[in-house]
Amino acid sequence: MVLRTPRQISWMRFKRNKAAVISGLVALFFILSAFLAPLITKLVGVNPTTTYTKALTQYGMPDGPWGGISLAHPLGVEPGAGRDLLALLLYGSRISFTVALITSVASIGLGMLIGITAGYFRGRVDAVIGRFSDFILAFPSTFMIVALSLPLVQRVEALHVAKDNGARIVVLIIFFVVFGWPGFARLVRSQALSMRERDFVMAAQALGASNWRIITKEILPNLWPTAIVFLSLSLPGFLSAEATFSFLGVGVQAPSATWGLVLSDAVTYWQTDPAYLIIPSAMLVIIVLALNLMGDGVRDALDPKADSR
Amino acid sequence: MSESVLKLEGLKKHFPTTTGGVFSRVKGVVKAVDGVDLEVARGETVGLVGESGCGKTTVGRTVLKLYEPTDGKIFFEGEDITKLSRHEMKPLRSQMQMIFQDPFASLNPRHTVGAIVSASFDIHGIKPEGGVKKSVQDLLERVGLNPEHINRFPHEFSGGQRQRIGIARALALKPKLIVADEPVSALDVSIQAQVVNLLDDLQQELGLAYLFVAHDLSVVQHISDRVVVMYLGKVMEMANTTELFANPRHPYTKALLSAVPIPDPEIERKRERIILQGDLPSPVNPPAGCVFNTRCWKVQDRCRVEVPQVLEISPKHTLACHFPEGN
Numbered sequence: 001m002v003l004r005t006p007r008q009i010s011w012m013r014f015k016r017n018k019a020a021v022i023s024g025l026v027a028l029f030f031i032l033s034a035f036l037a038p039l040i041t042k043l044v045g046v047n048p049t050t051t052y053t054k055a056l057t058q059y060g061m062p063d064g065p066w067g068g069i070s071l072a073h074p075l076g077v078e079p080g081a082g083r084d085l086l087a088l089l090l091y092g093s094r095i096s097f098t099v100a101l102i103t104s105v106a107s108i109g110l111g112m113l114i115g116i117t118a119g120y121f122r123g124r125v126d127a128v129i130g131r132f133s134d135f136i137l138a139f140p141s142t143f144m145i146v147a148l149s150l151p152l153v154q155r156v157e158a159l160h161v162a163k164d165n166g167a168r169i170v171v172l173i174i175f176f177v178v179f180g181w182p183g184f185a186r187l188v189r190s191q192a193l194s195m196r197e198r199d200f201v202m203a204a205q206a207l208g209a210s211n212w213r214i215i216t217k218e219i220l221p222n223l224w225p226t227a228i229v230f231l232s233l234s235l236p237g238f239l240s241a242e243a244t245f246s247f248l249g250v251g252v253q254a255p256s257a258t259w260g261l262v263l264s265d266a267v268t269y270w271q272t273d274p275a276y277l278i279i280p281s282a283m284l285v286i287i288v289l290a291l292n293l294m295g296d297g298v299r300d301a302l303d304p305k306a307d308s309r
Numbered sequence: 310m311s312e313s314v315l316k317l318e319g320l321k322k323h324f325p326t327t328t329g330g331v332f333s334r335v336k337g338v339v340k341a342v343d344g345v346d347l348e349v350a351r352g353e354t355v356g357l358v359g360e361s362g363c364g365k366t367t368v369g370r371t372v373l374k375l376y377e378p379t380d381g382k383i384f385f386e387g388e389d390i391t392k393l394s395r396h397e398m399k400p401l402r403s404q405m406q407m408i409f410q411d412p413f414a415s416l417n418p419r420h421t422v423g424a425i426v427s428a429s430f431d432i433h434g435i436k437p438e439g440g441v442k443k444s445v446q447d448l449l450e451r452v453g454l455n456p457e458h459i460n461r462f463p464h465e466f467s468g469g470q471r472q473r474i475g476i477a478r479a480l481a482l483k484p485k486l487i488v489a490d491e492p493v494s495a496l497d498v499s500i501q502a503q504v505v506n507l508l509d510d511l512q513q514e515l516g517l518a519y520l521f522v523a524h525d526l527s528v529v530q531h532i533s534d535r536v537v538v539m540y541l542g543k544v545m546e547m548a549n550t551t552e553l554f555a556n557p558r559h560p561y562t563k564a565l566l567s568a569v570p571i572p573d574p575e576i577e578r579k580r581e582r583i584i585l586q587g588d589l590p591s592p593v594n595p596p597a598g599c600v601f602n603t604r605c606w607k608v609q610d611r612c613r614v615e616v617p618q619v620l621e622i623s624p625k626h627t628l629a630c631h632f633p634e635g636n
Contacts, residue, residue, distance in 0.1 A: 124333065199415035203478065206373050207429045208402035217428075221419035 013301040020297020023290035037090035046084035048091045056082045066275045092257040100238040103176040111184030119192025133182035141179040149250045232295020236288035314518045315349040320381035341367040343542035354519040356533030364542040369488040403482035410491040412471035416463040423459040429481045448477040469500035488520045541600040548626040558633040
């Protein structure tokens, strides 16, 4: 009999799940193409900043059916300015993915740390953390982000951390993380509370394990599936949140483009140029679905009880 | 018997009940263990019996300092470990281990058998001879498991096999004392016998001392050298196994023993059962005097006022009762 490591077993389980593998490949395709955006646009021969006025009619609408899809512009062109849609989406997805990934990982990391602390140490620590996260959750966060983003962007720029859109992204990420961690922290806290009463935690204590070892080696591995599922749910969530705030004028601003910005622009053209709305929307739906299905597959693969069900 | 591995003197463990929240206040006290004296000699098995909620599990956990004792003293190999901090306890942890009741909860579902059994090497920074993997496989073989199953997860095993993994984990650092907290009560009867026999063999071979917490009297009778009967956090009676089963003096012990089925229908039908009335009183508010007075059929006024002293009525047979049963 061949002995396999737990990681190999998980990987085998994942490979058996066809939906997860396919959506994983789709997600990988989107992420890779975002990463390789400069190369792809060069190969196609387009540029996100050039305005292709020749592809537009005299009314500023794309020339031809389906938003002006042609060999030169595989996804058509933007009505009005006439930029290439493929290049816009590729470069836009870079910003969207970066913001969504950083905020998801940061808020889950922070939530995990705070949640385990509250659940493991219980008592007063738990009570103080719990009331504080209630306070954050009860905060009118959308209003706060809109109201406070301008002064904060100026503050970030004054600190010479980043400029313009860079500063806006930094502020957006900070806001998302500050208002994003309590949800996950609560989930983790409740799980850590039940986990610390399990006999295997007591067994570790009886062996002389430190609090740190118990938290990292005994409790944390049991929380990975929760974190992964939460990540797969919050990634698309933050993708759309980023789009929402871009639409409200708080996030990234033109001439840079994110998916959200493209979509909010497309809404104004939905009657005259539906393809301009359909193409980015379809992409957003596909990537969100792919991320969710992949997250499910990873959870099933990491769950040792998956086979016995 | 030779020197003692474990000695308890007036051990108490009280759990405060609190209101909770930021401004938590103490509401009351659960007297889970209220003055237990006990001694376990090297290589001896002491059975600790009593009904659910009598504090026997708490005794086991307090002995290993998983709970901080409220009062009393714990001696391990003559050393007072009552006041030792978590850090100071660590070197001693290798010598006293625990086997748990529920083999499904006591193994981390995310760790392989290898990781579970070798955790103690890791925690204590010990590099066993021949490598960690070899030692783990030896341990698995010792407890009757296939050493090739080192990379399997706990859920791939049956209850009895899991309990064997738990035993292998406890044995890894060659302890002198093992607190077995109802190690077989979650298993099928046929598997119970296998695990009890394994514990017996290991004791013969390694000279282990067991504090065997159980509520199944037949198992206790089989494995124990001495038996301690607990009720509501206090020791009622303590004697050698043969003596206690043949000649119980405390009314509570008598009632417990009369509940053990006898595998002979003739005797079983004729024999008189003692059925206790009512429930175990709340350990938050135990009765005054003898704690058993609310359910004892021999209760008299004295029992409601005066706490019976623990007396040695015959060699190695101690009792806490004002009106013991006759010889």
